[in-house]
Amino acid sequence: MDKIAVLIPCYNEEKTIEKVISDAKKALPEAVIYVYDNNSSDKTVELALRAGAVVRHEYKQGKGNVIRRMFREIDAMCYIMIDGDDTYPLENARKMSERILNYGADMVVGDRLSSTYYEENKRPFHNFGNSLVKKSINILFGSEIQDIMTGYRAFSYLFVKTFPVLSRGFEIETEMTIHAVNNNMQVENVIVNYRDRPEGSESKLNTYSDGIKVLFMILKMFRQYKPLSFFGIMAVILTLGSVIFFIPVLRDFVYTGLVAKFPTLIVCCFVELAAIQSIFAGLILHNLQVQDRRDFENKLNCAYDSYQYKCQ
Incomplete structure (x- = not known):
């Protein structure tokens, strides 16, 4: 060496x-x-x-x-x-x-x-x-x-x-x-x-x-x-988009008692579902990342043992 x-x-x-x-x-x-x-x-x-x-x-x-x-x-x-x-x-x-x-x-x-x-x-x-x-x-x-x-x-x-x-x-x-x-x-x-x-x-x-x-x-x-942060940011962006388009639909419903824009309402619901899915995807991948970190520490310990052996 x-x-x-x-x-x-x-x-x-x-x-x-x-x-x-x-x-x-x-x-x-x-x-x-x-x-x-x-x-x-x-x-x-x-x-x-x-x-x-x-x-x-x-x-x-x-x-x-x-x-x-x-x-x-x-x-x-x-x-x-x-x-x-x-x-x-x-x-x-x-x-x-x-x-x-x-x-x-x-x-x-x-x-x-x-x-x-x-x-x-x-x-x-x-x-x-x-x-x-x-x-x-x-x-x-x-x-x-x-x-x-x-x-x-x-x-x-x-x-x-x-x-x-x-x-x-x-x-x-x-x-x-x-x-x-x-x-x-x-x-x-x-x-x-x-x-x-x-x-x-x-x-x-x-x-x-x-x-x-x-x-x-x-x-x-x-x-x-950083999957939890990445998909969390995506969830926030999707939620904001959903809320922005949902506000006019909610306002019309409050004033008239009718939903005049059903397609917009449906799209808002699907976008919010995508946001919820992003959160769960982030949580699952975060747990996998924690396991990867544990595996890396074990790999690091093996490399250290190899280093000690080669330095002898």
């Missing part, structure tokens, strides 16, 4: 990969550096090998697929994940690893948004999207994570071996964050600097399509992890 493993997912990063590896060696000389190539068509693999990294491959396209393979194949006491585009200086890597190794953190988030991100990043919609995602997750899940979409993180062995990777692409960072918060894992923020990509290096993240995927991921995980 490695003490520290630096994980670098890569797709066409020939302009920056050597510098990232070199910086990682300087910041964490005891670490093993792994570059996982995701079907690069340039010289990323050749340059990574020349720089002294362990190079492996994931042939299924997508960052989520790369991270799934990384987490499955590598055993380490501490994992540092960083992008291969040289946007994250590694001067904070030691501090992040110490939070894992010495203070029992499960995930350490490299917080760009509290430092230089908004000055360095040249894509205004990226700035808006990061703020929107951060606020959405913190409100829906009651967390205080300062940067949801950062690709600079540190993980414990227990987090890596119990995290079910379901995302294929850039939604993976959102999935990691919600998983950690929902399962009451110790999450810490470390403020890190950010610098924009060097000239000639292009982002693989599409502002609009990937942004929509992230928002749908948040909504889907809110439904899965």
